Amino acid sequence: MNPSHDSLPRHCEERSGEAIQGLAAVHLDCFPRIRSGVAMTPVHGPGAVSGQHRWLAMRIGWSLVLLSLLLLLGACASIPRSSLYQQLGGAEGVASLVDAIIEKSRTDPRIGGLFAETDFDYFRERLIEQICELADGPCEYTGLPMSDAHSGMDISEREFNWFVEDVEQAMQQIGLPLAVQNRLLARLVPMQAEVIRQ
Ligand code: HEM
Secondary structure, three states, rough: HHHHHHHHHHHHHHHHOOOOOHHOOOOOOHHHOOOOOOOOOOOOOOOOOHHHHHHHHHHHHHHHHHHHHHHHHHHHHHHHOOOHHOOHHHHHHHHHHHHHHHHHHHHOOOHHHHHHOOOOOHHHHHHHHHHHHOOOOOOOOOOOHHHHHHOOOOOHHHHHHHHHHHHHHHHHHOOOOOOHHHHHHHHHHHHHHOOOOO
């Protein structure tokens, strides 16, 4: 027998034969676990559930919760992550991004001077190819290797960081989600060694 039943007040036992007349007839002290919020079922009297049944119900409940979590995890794992190129908005998205990057960096008083002699039509096409390829898009970069492209400019680490700031602002301006911005930065930043001090 369940030892907790022994401590129930006597009127709980008596209620088995008694018709409940609205809420006033309900004795809260017949529901020992009501305060902990664990169960609303009386352990004695009408509607009582035996300890064994409650234990079984709890086990089934927890098994269902666990099963749902496993199914959810399985579903998440099988969703293919879209490529960075797709997340950037494909060819159109990459072109808009490059236009914004060029606009930001050429007008940036900290580094704009470095682009004084630049052929922007050529630069734009190469940067589009490069970012497209870097983002796993269907392109091939046909420009100079990074160290050759920046040779003789002696770009400092500071200048590199300013350029990255311009890229960040450009991504922000065209409304790329933060996660996508970070994904692209993670691929651009490692190129620092080939760009600075050349
Ligand atoms: C991850 C960073 C960078 C990338 C991906 C990048 C990409 C490129 C590409 C694709 C080109 C054209 C290559 C070619 O001539 O075939 C280029 C050239 C150039 N980049 Fe960068 N660059 C980066 C960082 C920088 C920085 C930090 C600066 C200056 C602060 C800079 C300034 C220039 C300039 C001035 C040119 C030469 C344009 C010309 O030929 O007149 N770049 N860059």
